Amino acid sequence: MYQPPLPEKFNHLFQAEAVELISFYKQQLAERMVILGHHYQRDDIIQFADFTGDSLKLSQLAAREKDAEFIVFCGVHFMAESADILSAEHQKVFLPDVSAGCSMADMAEIDQVEQCGEILQQQLPHPEKLIPVTYINSSAAVKAFCGRHNGLCCTSSNCLAVFEFLWQRDPKTVVLFLPDEHLGRNTAYRYGITLDDMALWDPYEPSGAVAAEQLAHSRMVLWKGFCSVHQEFTCEQIHKARGEDPDVNVIVHPECCFEVAQLADYVGSTEYIIKTIRAARPGTNWVVGTEINLVNRLAREMKQRNIKVRSLSECPCLCETMYRIDLPHLAWLLDNLYQHCLAPDKNPFVNQIIVDEVTKRYAHQALAKMIQLTAVPVD
Ligand code: SF4
Secondary structure, three states: OOOOOOOHHHHOOHHHHHHHHHHHHHHHHHHHEEEEEOOOOOOOOOOOOOEEOOOHHHHHHHOOOOOOOEEEEEHHHHHHHHHHHHOOOEEEOOOOOOOOOOOOHHHHHHHHHHHHHHHHHHHOOOHEEEEEEOOOOHHHHHHHHHHHHEEEEEOOOOOOHHHHHHHOHHHHHHHHEEHHHHHHHHHHHHHHOOOHHHEEEEEOOOHOOOOOOHHHHOOEEEEEOOOOOOOHHHHHHHHHHHHOOOOOEEOOOOOOHHHHHHOOOEEEOOHHHHHHOOOOOOOOOEEEEOOHHHHHHHHHHHHHHOEEEEEEEEEEEEOOHHHHHOOOHHHHHHHHHHHHHHOOOOOOOOOOEEEEEEHHHHHHHHHHHHHHHHHHOOO
């Protein structure tokens, strides 16, 4: 989405001025507003977050904060959409910079997904066994596609539980997994599905470049999408870290590729990575394959317990779109909310994220099914 340039006043704010302004608006808006900060956000934004966490946890927390009519999501576009889907009718969701998208979510456009669904319905030997599952890192439209077709969402924390539910209910289920091939492959392999029984659907090739004979025995069709941050981690980096310290612990996110996940000592979601390192013994050494802002915060936190934490990669693996949420954009958005409260007619909202009613209804089904199935805890 297009983010218009900020008014002059906000474009040239010094950091201290922005901090002062945001603190002022936060105090004025008080319980009418809640600010959510995703784990991958930069520190100067996290300092203002009422809650930090992964995207689902934050959306659920926001929905629970019924007094907050304004939910300011410092994350990316699909996260704000999920918050709009899960929040109450009187709550409004805002993204400080609407151009903060997610490259992975953008790799599955709804027209391509609809077309894939139609072709699979024609080519699968038992089309009634097809269940679409989408990673929460996807557009509301893709979530709604899953809701409409008896499917559901998953997170990197509960993906295995979702697969267990589907394949234990019916081992002949064929899962269409969107939009991250790596999370789908890593998790299905962990469940016991062989690589030969997974097909890779390329939306830019005719029939996804999947042969009908391959589909005949596939138990999973993986959408060819990936996270531009997590694909930066490599096996060579793991070998190098182990060469420097044979006792090093390698922990990576399941959005990393199959080979990296196989080589790592631990694989899990951001929440899992945080919990595992916080529970580590003093004197241990960790290299982490996930976004750099989270890794740096963990490194600072663990230093006092003599636990060494650093990124697996020597180049900073940064979520560039998340990085677009900065102090000037947050100050500008909060200024708008404040001015709106003073004179609603003169100050219409900016950057509100609204999912249309039909999409919302089906996307909500896909999310609610996951929440019900896996009892996602909110703490
Ligand atoms: S880290 Fe990757 S999956 Fe997460 S928002 Fe950024 S691009 Fe998307």
